[in-house]
Amino acid sequence: MSAADAFYITTPIYYVNDKPHIGHAYTTISCDVIARFMRLDGKRVMFLTGTDEHGQKVAKSAELKGIAPQAFTDDVSERFRELTKLLNISNDDFIRTTEPRHRDACQVLWKTLVDKGEIYLGSYAGWYSVRDEAFYQESELVGGKAPTGAEVEWVEEPSYFFRLSAWADRLLAHYERNPEAIQPASRRNEVLSFIRGGLHDLSVSRTTFSWGVPVPGDPAHVMYVWIDALTNYLTALGYPDTTDDRFKAFWPTVHHTVGKDIVRFHAVYWPAFLMAAGLTPPRRVFAHGWWTIEGEKMSKSIGNTVDPHDLVSTYGLDQTRYFLMREVPFGNDGDFSRQAMIGRINNDLANDFGNLVQRVLSMVQKNCGGKVPSPGVDAALLAQEPLIADAHGLVERVRPLIVAQSYHKALEEIWATVGAANRYIDREAPWTLRKTDPDAMARVLYILMETIRHLALVVQPFLPTSAARVLDFLGVAADDRDFKAVGTAHALLPGRDIAQPQPIFPRIDTSAPAPGAG
Structure with a gap:
């Protein structure tokens, strides 16, 4: 070596x-x-x-x-x-x-x-x-x-x-x-x-x-x-x-x-x-x-130090990992607030990424018999689709940000693709295509599934448990989960069964208790 x-x-x-x-x-x-x-x-x-x-x-x-x-x-x-x-x-x-x-x-x-x-x-x-x-x-x-x-x-x-x-x-x-x-x-x-x-x-x-x-x-x-x-x-x-x-x-x-x-x-x-x-x-x-807590300097004497066990038990493990890496530019001081953390979980994780996965895979279950639909075009033509091209380039765009330890920017880049996928599904409206053009619906859902596969691949370092669940839903083999699987060569095979999706990031009830201090 x-x-x-x-x-x-x-x-x-x-x-x-x-x-x-x-x-x-x-x-x-x-x-x-x-x-x-x-x-x-x-x-x-x-x-x-x-x-x-x-x-x-x-x-x-x-x-x-x-x-x-x-x-x-x-x-x-x-x-x-x-x-x-x-x-x-x-x-x-x-x-x-x-x-x-x-x-x-x-x-x-x-x-x-x-x-x-x-x-x-x-x-x-x-x-x-x-x-x-x-x-x-x-x-x-x-x-x-x-x-x-x-x-x-x-x-x-x-x-x-x-x-x-x-x-x-x-x-x-x-x-x-x-x-x-x-x-x-x-x-x-x-x-x-x-x-x-x-x-x-x-x-x-x-x-x-x-x-x-x-x-x-x-x-x-x-x-x-x-x-x-x-x-x-x-x-x-x-x-x-x-x-x-x-x-x-x-x-x-x-x-x-x-x-x-x-x-x-x-x-x-x-x-x-x-x-x-x-x-x-x-x-x-x-x-x-350094982190402050709700705007105050962290101190044992005033009892506002936050125990990681309390964060994980209250908000979830990957949710905690995401917030800490996303909220503050690495290198700057940051503030932990319960409101900010709940906002990240409910908006970024539950609404944006989690809901994208749930919507797409539920439609596949309902309208495609729980199997990967056929895109109806060859891989070369599919790769020219703007959303697919965006997903294929995600690792290349994120790599220099990770190397620079600019974790918040890496997550911003990933979530830009999440946003693009959500806009695509709203624009293409596969629920309408189901009645007017089933083949077009199948192509749209396939493009979304491939985008989700790439999102799950690149988000693994931040959200290892949640990303693994998404890849499990898609039926991606364990040896197809590193970055060599980026692109068309390891694309989802039409006709393969997918799992029934389950919510990945439950929304946080704003009345939930704050994590204990100690």
Whole structure:
């Protein structure tokens, strides 16, 4: 396998100091969409998620519960693993930073950086935020707090440092050569501004707590959480064995998806660590925005965090996936509101797509004996029909949008074809043709069925369960559901039985209870 055939997508590994919320679901679903699309498009995909389990914050959380850190992380990590099942996530691996394979990878990377003269022993005195697991300069504090609003404390201790100050010019040169390596553009500008403002050597070890990966040869120190956590992306590919086929194929294609609050770690510290170790930096870091809840900042203290379990149980799984990917341009901040979600479900899903499928297949059941009708023309002539041509080109139009992680635009493109199909059925009125021209009715219904087949194929990454149901209704075989099935060669065969359609997206009663907060 070559890198040209491979695609590596990662979520950040989620910090195990609390239960999953809507933000975790958002990031994970977005990565699942691109992973599923790439598989359908013929790529070999590696999709990684997992949990970040070391650091002072975890140790304190465990202490407050009166349990050992490992027992604490075992429990919370399992909640994130369960989240992948709840959301129908197709990840290929789930990594935990407490695993032996990860400890070994971290220690090899550390030794490599030491051998190359990139890490040295010194002492640290400065402001540290336990919540952010980050050090801040005096000039970065706002009102005596971190820029994130977190409390800071003065820390003085021996520390190993990474020579980050030596990497500014090389980082800037890398981003000059690879302008797409940080997305969206606002985050790229933020990162470049930070680098140009001057980089300081980075403290990469701690001695005031012990819950972490021990520094090789100096067990009084544990690795700073970011050098530990970030290495997970290498660990999952078999690092330090860089001759591993997975590493050789996937690492050059790595795409990291992160929240905007951790873009600095992924787009400044991480590529510097990698280049210093003789490894290539990430192909892309995409930093998405944050969600507010009904116009308010999400906060445990005011009790408005939304549990993904409540979303799924109240609105449905694919409905939740659709809303999160459709409502907000990926990269921007967004607001979750119950009214907006119900609007998307009832209008986009139930009225537009679901009703299209129900109308067309019900007419086929009623007027064509439950069998695929004959279009009455050959494939070449059929392909010239505007709606068929539109459907045949859908994957080509959506592909660059998915590659750019512009998920809302991809869905807009798909729904443009949904709209075209609905206008076509209203214009051609097959219920009238049934009496005046049955052959024309059959052709219209066949064109609509083929359009629905293509819509179901391309919407699979977003709505995997619902798309599968539509393809089941049409009798499409399991091995005819990837993008090689686009076009006339795999078209529905006239005379084949179709299933009795059932509603795919039930309308939401506006009096339904809001999802619970917690």
